Amino acid sequence: MAEPKNKYDRQLRIWGEQGQAALEKASICLLNCGPTGSETLKNLVLGGVGSITVIDGSKVEQGDLGNNFMVDVSCVGQSKAKCVCTFLQELNDAVKAKFIEEYPKALIDSNPSFFSQFTLVVATQLAEDSMVKLDKICREAKVLLIFARSYGLTGFVRISVKEHAVIESKPDHFLEDLRLNNPWPELERFAESIDLNVSDPVAHKHTPYVVILVKMAEEWAKAHGGALPSTRDEKKEFKELLKAGMVAMDEDNYTEATEASFKVFAPRGISTDLQKIIHDGCSEVESNSSDFWVMVAALKEFIANEGGGEVPLEGSIPDMTSSTELYVNLQKIYQEKAEVDFLAIQQRVKNILKRIGRDPDSISKAMIKSFCKNARKLKVCRYRLLEDEFNNPAVSELQKYLTDEEYGVAMGFYILLRAVDRFAANYNSFPGQFEGEMDEDISRLKTTVVGLLTDLGCNGATVTEDLISEMCRFGASELHAVAAFIGGIASQEVIKLITKQFVPMVGTFIFNGIDQRSQLLAL
Amino acid sequence: MADSTVQQSRSRDLDKLLLRPGNLVAPTFEPGVQLRDDLQEYARILVIGAGGLGCELLKDLALSGFKNLEVIDMDRIEVTNLNRQFLFRLEDVGKPKAEVAAKRVMERVSGVNIVPHFCRIEDKDIDFYKDFSIIALGLDSVEARSYINAVACGFLEYDSDDNPIEETVKPMVDGGTEGFKGHARVIMPGSTPCFECTIWLFPPQVKFPLCTLAETPRTAAHCIEYAHLIKWDEVHSGKTFDPDDPEHMKWVYTEAVKRAELFGIQGVTYSLTQGVVKNIIPAIASTNAIISAACTLETLKLASGCSKTLGNYLTYNGVEGLHIKVTEFVRDKDCLVCGPGVLIELDTSVTLQRFIDMLEEHPKLLLSKASVRHQATNLYMQSPPVLEEMTRSNLSLPLFELMGKVPKDIVHVTGTANKDDKKTSCLRKLRLVFKGVDAVTDMDMAVGA
Numbered sequence: 001m002a003e004p005k006n007k008y009d010r011q012l013r014i015w016g017e018q019g020q021a022a023l024e025k026a027s028i029c030l031l032n033c034g035p036t037g038s039e040t041l042k043n044l045v046l047g048g049v050g051s052i053t054v055i056d057g058s059k060v061e062q063g064d065l066g067n068n069f070m071v072d073v074s075c076v077g078q079s080k081a082k083c084v085c086t087f088l089q090e091l092n093d094a095v096k097a098k099f100i101e102e103y104p105k106a107l108i109d110s111n112p113s114f115f116s117q118f119t120l121v122v123a124t125q126l127a128e129d130s131m132v133k134l135d136k137i138c139r140e141a142k143v144l145l146i147f148a149r150s151y152g153l154t155g156f157v158r159i160s161v162k163e164h165a166v167i168e169s170k171p172d173h174f175l176e177d178l179r180l181n182n183p184w185p186e187l188e189r190f191a192e193s194i195d196l197n198v199s200d201p202v203a204h205k206h207t208p209y210v211v212i213l214v215k216m217a218e219e220w221a222k223a224h225g226g227a228l229p230s231t232r233d234e235k236k237e238f239k240e241l242l243k244a245g246m247v248a249m250d251e252d253n254y255t256e257a258t259e260a261s262f263k264v265f266a267p268r269g270i271s272t273d274l275q276k277i278i279h280d281g282c283s284e285v286e287s288n289s290s291d292f293w294v295m296v297a298a299l300k301e302f303i304a305n306e307g308g309g310e311v312p313l314e315g316s317i318p319d320m321t322s323s324t325e326l327y328v329n330l331q332k333i334y335q336e337k338a339e340v341d342f343l344a345i346q347q348r349v350k351n352i353l354k355r356i357g358r359d360p361d362s363i364s365k366a367m368i369k370s371f372c373k374n375a376r377k378l379k380v381c382r383y384r385l386l387e388d389e390f391n392n393p394a395v396s397e398l399q400k401y402l403t404d405e406e407y408g409v410a411m412g413f414y415i416l417l418r419a420v421d422r423f424a425a426n427y428n429s430f431p432g433q434f435e436g437e438m439d440e441d442i443s444r445l446k447t448t449v450v451g452l453l454t455d456l457g458c459n460g461a462t463v464t465e466d467l468i469s470e471m472c473r474f475g476a477s478e479l480h481a482v483a484a485f486i487g488g489i490a491s492q493e494v495i496k497l498i499t500k501q502f503v504p505m506v507g508t509f510i511f512n513g514i515d516q517r518s519q520l521l522a523l
Numbered sequence: 524m525a526d527s528t529v530q531q532s533r534s535r536d537l538d539k540l541l542l543r544p545g546n547l548v549a550p551t552f553e554p555g556v557q558l559r560d561d562l563q564e565y566a567r568i569l570v571i572g573a574g575g576l577g578c579e580l581l582k583d584l585a586l587s588g589f590k591n592l593e594v595i596d597m598d599r600i601e602v603t604n605l606n607r608q609f610l611f612r613l614e615d616v617g618k619p620k621a622e623v624a625a626k627r628v629m630e631r632v633s634g635v636n637i638v639p640h641f642c643r644i645e646d647k648d649i650d651f652y653k654d655f656s657i658i659a660l661g662l663d664s665v666e667a668r669s670y671i672n673a674v675a676c677g678f679l680e681y682d683s684d685d686n687p688i689e690e691t692v693k694p695m696v697d698g699g700t701e702g703f704k705g706h707a708r709v710i711m712p713g714s715t716p717c718f719e720c721t722i723w724l725f726p727p728q729v730k731f732p733l734c735t736l737a738e739t740p741r742t743a744a745h746c747i748e749y750a751h752l753i754k755w756d757e758v759h760s761g762k763t764f765d766p767d768d769p770e771h772m773k774w775v776y777t778e779a780v781k782r783a784e785l786f787g788i789q790g791v792t793y794s795l796t797q798g799v800v801k802n803i804i805p806a807i808a809s810t811n812a813i814i815s816a817a818c819t820l821e822t823l824k825l826a827s828g829c830s831k832t833l834g835n836y837l838t839y840n841g842v843e844g845l846h847i848k849v850t851e852f853v854r855d856k857d858c859l860v861c862g863p864g865v866l867i868e869l870d871t872s873v874t875l876q877r878f879i880d881m882l883e884e885h886p887k888l889l890l891s892k893a894s895v896r897h898q899a900t901n902l903y904m905q906s907p908p909v910l911e912e913m914t915r916s917n918l919s920l921p922l923f924e925l926m927g928k929v930p931k932d933i934v935h936v937t938g939t940a941n942k943d944d945k946k947t948s949c950l951r952k953l954r955l956v957f958k959g960v961d962a963v964t965d966m967d968m969a970v971g972a
Contacts, residue, residue, distance in 0.1 A: 006602045007613075013798060013805040014702050035586075043808040046606055063535030065633075069582050072631050091609055152539065153820075153830055172842050206739060319742050327741040328787045432539070466546040473543045477536035480586035481819040484579070488812030492703065492841045495809065502703065505845035513820055514547050516707075516833045518847045 008048060019499035020048065024094075026119040026498045027051040031104035031134075033084040035480050036150045037124040038070040039487030044494060045088050051096035052088065053118070056081040057103030067480040105130045108137065116141035120494060124148045125478070128390070128421040135160050135386040144497050147386075148490040150483040151420065152474020153513030154413040157489045159383055159497070159504055163282075165292040166379040167371050168501045174377060177314035180213045180263045181228055184313075190333050191215045194326070196245060204247055208322035208330055209257035216241060216257075217264045229265055238264070252321040269309045270376070277378055278303065287356045291363050294356075295371045296378070298348035302341070311375040312341030342372045379503050389523055390418075395457040397523055402461050410510040410519035412463040415456075416471045417510075419448045432475035442472045470514070482513055534559060537588050540829045549828030558827055563590040566826045569655040570594040571644060571671055573620040575806050576661025576698050578610045579815030581624055584659070585632040587823045593655070595640040595647070596621040607808040649674055652693070657822050660697040661815065663804060665725045668697065672710070672718035673860055679712045681863040681954070687713025696821050698814040702805045703841040707817035707833070709825070715835040716854045717861035728802065743783060743790035747799045750778035766801045775800060813839055857951075864933060864952035871923040871957050875903055878922050882936060888951060893938035897926050902934075923957050930960035 012020055026049050030037045033056045041052055060075040060083055068084070075083040085099035100107075104123070107114060108130050115121055115137055123134055123145065131147055138145040138160065145160040179187065191214040198204050217228055220238060229238040239258055246254045270278075277283070278300040282293045289297075303309060315338025317331055346368050350360040371378075401411035423445055424430050431441040446468055453461050489509060496504045507522040534541075541559045545552065568589050570580045573596035584592055598620050600611045610627040611620070621639035629637055640647070644667060652658065652674050662668050675693040682688055695710040697718070710717055735741075736749040755764050755775065765771050776796040783791045797803060817837055824830050833849065840846040856862060865887050869878065875895065882890040895902040902917050902925050904910040917925055926932055933954060940949045 007605045009603045009606075009794070009797075010803070010806045011606050012794070013803065014807060039812060042609060043812055046609055046808040048606070061535075062532040066533040067536045067586055069586060069631060073633050090612070092605075170842065172840075319745075321735075322739065322741060324739050324741055324786045324788070327739075432543075438543075469546050473539060473545050475539045475543075477539040479536055479540065481583050481816045481823065484583055484812050485816035485820070488809050488816060489841075489845070492809040492813070493845075495807075496841075502841070503843045505841075509845055513830065515831045515849070516817060516821075516837050516847075517849050520845055 011047060015495070015499045015501050019501050022499050023048055023495070024050050027053070027117065028494070029053045029055065029115065029118040029121045031055050031107075031121065031123045032125045033068075033070070033080055034064070034125055034150075034478050035068045035070075035483030036148050036155070036478060036487050036490075037122065038068055038084050038088070039484045040122050040124065040148060040490045040494070041084075041088055042070070042091065043488060043491035045091045045095050045097070047491075047495065048092060048094055049498075051098070052085075054081045054085045054088070054097070054099040055102060055104055055107060056084070056099075057101060057106070067478055067483065069480070108134050112137045113141075115143055118143055120144035120146065120498065122146055122148065122490060122494065124490075125150070127424065128418060129425075132387045132390065139385060144494075146490055146493055146497070148486050149417065150478050150486045150511075151417060152471065152477050152479065153482060153511075154417065154471075154474070155482055155486040155511040155513075156414070156417055157486060157493065157505075157509040157511075158386075159381075159493055159506075160386060161381075161383055161497070164381040164383075164497060164500075164504060165290070166381070166500060166503055167292070167367075167374050169374065169377045169379045169503050170501055171377060171503075175263065175266070176316075176318050177311075177376065178210060178263055178317065179310070179313065180210065180217060180260075181266055182268045182310065183214050183218075184337055186333055186337060187214060188218065190330065191218070201247060203323070205251040205253055206321065206323040206326065207253055208320050208326055209253050209260055210317065210320065210330060211326070212242070212245070212253065212257040213260060213264050216245070235261070235265055256320055270303065270311060274311070274376060274378065277380055280380065285352060285356055287358065289356065291367065294352055294358075294363065295345070295349055295368065297352050298345050299371075299375055301348050301352075302345055306344050307341070312345055312372040313338045314373055314376070315339070338372070342369055345372050381504055381506050383506065384523075393456045394523055397521075398456060398458055399461060401521060402458065402463075406517070407519050407521070409467065409512055409514070409517065410521060412467045413471075413510050413512065414508060414521055414523075415449060415452060415463050416445075416467065419445060419452050420471065420476070422452060423448045430476035432472035434475075438472055442469055445472055479513075482511065485513075486511055534588070541588065541827060545829070548830055549824070549832065552828035554829075559588065562588045562826055565591075566656045567591045567593070567654060568822060568826075569652065569658045570661060571658065571667070572596055572661035572663075573608075573610075573624040573639075574598070574604065574661060574663065575607045575808075575811040576700065576815050576818075577620070578608045578624055579811050580659050580661050580698075580819060581610070581628045581637065582632075583815055583819035584822065585628050585635040585637070587819055588827075589822075590635050592625075592635065593638040593640065594621045594625055595642065595644060596624075597641065597643045607806055607811055609808065644670055649677065653678055655693070657825055658693065658695045659818055659822055660695060661818075662697075663699070665722075668718050669722075671695070675710075676712045676717050676719075676861040679861060681713070683866070685863045685866070687863075694825050696818045696825070698818045700806060700810040700814050702807070703810055705810050705814040705839045706837060707814050707821065707839075708836045709821050709833050710835070712861045713863075714854070716852045717858060719860040720855040720858045721836075721852050740782065740786055740788060743779070743788060743792075743795055744799050746782040746786070746788055746791055747775065747779040747796050749782055750775045751800050754778050754782075772797060772800065810839070810841070859935065859950060859952045862952060864954040866954045866956065868956050868958055869922065871921060871960065873922055874919055875922050875925060876918040879903065879918075882938065889941045890936060890938040890949070890951065891941065893936045896935045896937075897932065902926075905938075922955070923960075926955070928960075929957075931956040 081099035089097040619641035625637035625639035
């Protein structure tokens with residue numbers, strides 16, 4: 001209840017103390033502090049990251065006053081990095097803020113080892129060649145990297161990290177782990193101890209739906225050679241049986257049981273997403289495997305052995321109509337089973353660690369517990385190196401996107417955002433950057449686009465004239481509202497990467513500021 | 524002269540969009556210096572709310588070519604605002620949000636003028652809202668959105684063909700966030716759905732049944748709500764619970780802990796107690812930034828025509844990957860708030876009784892047993908009996924007189940509609956025009972011409 005914690009109350013409710021601690025440990029490096037970079041950092045400084053280092057070699061100009069909130073009129077002529085850093089520091093004195101007056105491109109070329117000191121690098125408004133170089137540097141040094149760029153009414157955000165594994169993915173709607181289709185002996189016994197036909201009407205309408213469904217499913221299985229309802233008619237019949245069990249119209253528990261009956265019909269075992277993870281090459285662990293994959297290896301063994309095809313039980317139940325006593329007892333049964341499953345996984349983790357020559361206690365109990373609780377929700381995100389994406393494009397995907405009604409504009413912008421860098425390398429300015437050369441620039445950009453598409457292996461594909469003209473109209477402008485949007489998206493993804501909670505986006509996010517139909521391209 | 528060069532270069536990036544012709548723009552777009560200057564001089568934007576979204580909106584608008592802004596908010600700054608409401612500092616806690624926000628943005632962005640209003644939105648005259656080109660909403664409550672929506676739609680007038688009259692359209696841009704999710708939408712009353720047309724997008728908050736709280740608590744939240752809604756009144760007879768009083772909150776927390784222990788329930792914490800009692804919605808800077816930026820961009824497009832407009836509802840979800848979706852919702856043609864209402868022309872001599880009879884025969888309405896309301900007055904109520912008796916004497920009076928002899932106005936009627944042999948109770952908006960009364964206005968216009 002102390003003041004400094006109070007400040008973060010509204011976000012602690014999202015990512016908790018652990019997420020906050022991860023943020024407070026993180027050191028973030030920003031390359032280029034125009035509005036896109038400044039807005040990204042603003043959101044992170046407010047959230048309380050440990051430290052920021054702002055890198056920019058330019059001086060504040062009049063034009064910057066019109067699009068960047070982190071400079072004011074007194075800053076004109078001074079180091080932009082210094083001014084932005086000062087204003088960012090004002091937002092939160094718990095953050096250590098530093099700046100370096102240097103051009104990112106020069107730093108990338110001359111001092112690649114510089115970046116290894118950071119948790120994460122936010123690289124904004126970089127040209128393609130610098131992005132490719134920085135990408136390799138950060139990949140090598142195992143530093144998280146995110147690119148962000150605003151360009152007129154478009155822009156992009158792209159994460160680059162070899163692998164990001166998430167235990168606490170916290171999905172919005174996820175089926176509770178109740179095992180109504182596969183109850184374990186203790187749950188069966190508990191259900192047996194309760195009489196569904198109890199004569200007391202108060203007791204009847206306070207029997208939790210979990211108990212009702214376990215008992216009804218068992219009864220059904222007995223009459224159907226061990227099988228649960230699977231056809232449409234069988235499911236309907238099962239629901240009729242439930243209805244027949246009601247003694248009064250106002251029995252919420254029976255309504256809940258009917259609504260939850262699909263949980264009885266659901267197939268047993270694990271999801272295809274989880275199948276993929278336990279069969280991933282990384283689950284064959286070695287001495288240098290990450291803790292995550294060690295736990296996945298333990299999970300794989302568990303599923304094949306004591307789990308009987310299921311993951312460790314999550315151990316929590318949703319609220320449901322029930323007497324307090326039955327609910328609390330039911331809660332205990334789920335918790336106890338979860339604890340037993342956790343102990344089994346823990347033992348397997350220890351054995352695996354010993355086998356690969358590591359300290360058997362090197363993965364904390366809390367970590368294993370969290371892993372067990374979230375076993376059904378694990379996520380693994382992988383990102384190609386930019387160089388790989390640029391040199392070995394997925395041609396079929398590119399072509400599919402280009403001609404798709406929903407994705408066409410976003411794909412067009414993806415091509416154009418790359419084309420303008422190629423244009424700049426050839427003509428020393430971006431198309432439409434200066435007045436008076438619009439018509440020439442439009443035709444030059446068109447040629448550049450055709451060349452790029454050919455290089456990508458998409459011969460014959462085109463980007464619409466309208467979009468090419470718009471790109472020239474944008475003239476490399478960095479509009480504040482667009483920068484705030486791109487910066488907002490970038491900071492959101494940074495938070496997910498650092499807290500290791502929720503699922504970061506995979507692919508390239510292309511902002512479409514024309515009609516707001518932005519897209520995520522998997523390339 | 525020097526001043527104008529400074530201004531030009533300050534508008535370096537925005538000029539590309541406002542001074543150059545484009546292909547994917549609104550039909551009304553007229554690029555040029557004049558457009559830029561008009562935005563600065565004539566466009567007036569009202570920001571409702573100076574919280575997480577409001578702070579961002581003010582900053583974004585001030586850096587998007589607008590110079591005349593106003594902001595209205597009734598709240599004072601709290602410590603828990605500081606993780607996202609970036610215009611506020613620890614030393615500002617307790618000060619009015621609108622005033623501090625306006626001051627901070629004006630200090631940073633020279634040339635912008637922001638007028639703060641530290642009051643409730645209901646405190647302002649309806650005419651206050653009429654003066655703005657666009658209203659940007661940064662709110663967290665359904666009620667406040669409904670109110671502003673009704674005010675803005677109230678300015679809307681329709682011509683005799685039921686088409687909205689352009690000069691009376693007050694555009695709104697609305698944002699909302701919760702955790703990693705949010706929405707941004709554009710409301711053009713009369714052409715895109717208003718807030719009430721799609722009210723179902725905001726499902727009502729789930730409340731626990733009192734018998735669960737009193738008899739069969741199962742979760743920590745049940746124990747907290749028991750202490751908050753039942754025990755408090757039992758113990759503190761007559762004293763109202765104040766969620767902002769830490770002593771009150773601590774009392775609820777302690778009672779909730781006791782109850783949880785009694786029933787063997789786990790999980791009551793002080794933080795959860797606050798969350799449940801105050802219905803706290805988690806909020807972070809990044810989501811607010813994304814949604815406000817989308818709203819600002821749409822505001823700029825509406826005011827300048829420099830690109831296409833969002834049609835009409837954007838949702839952002841960053842929980843699992845990144846999902847941005849644009850949905851084109853459609854208007855509810857019968858919407859009581861933004862719809863035209865059924866046009867009925869009446870002689871000034873028509874009595875209320877005759878009017879009610881007419882509703883039954885009207886082909887678009889077929890409304891029987893109608894009750895009639897004009898503004899806040901019940902002209903005739905079918906029930907309850909007390910009200911029926913009180914309003915019965917109106918039936919024999921001319922409607923024109925009952926409505927204060929205005930040439931035209933809106934009335935709301937409720938009754939039973941007969942459609943396809945089915946009887947349903949319904950509420951209808953009617954536009955009444957009395958024949959021959961607006962002759963005075965016509966004459967004025969003739970003289971003016």
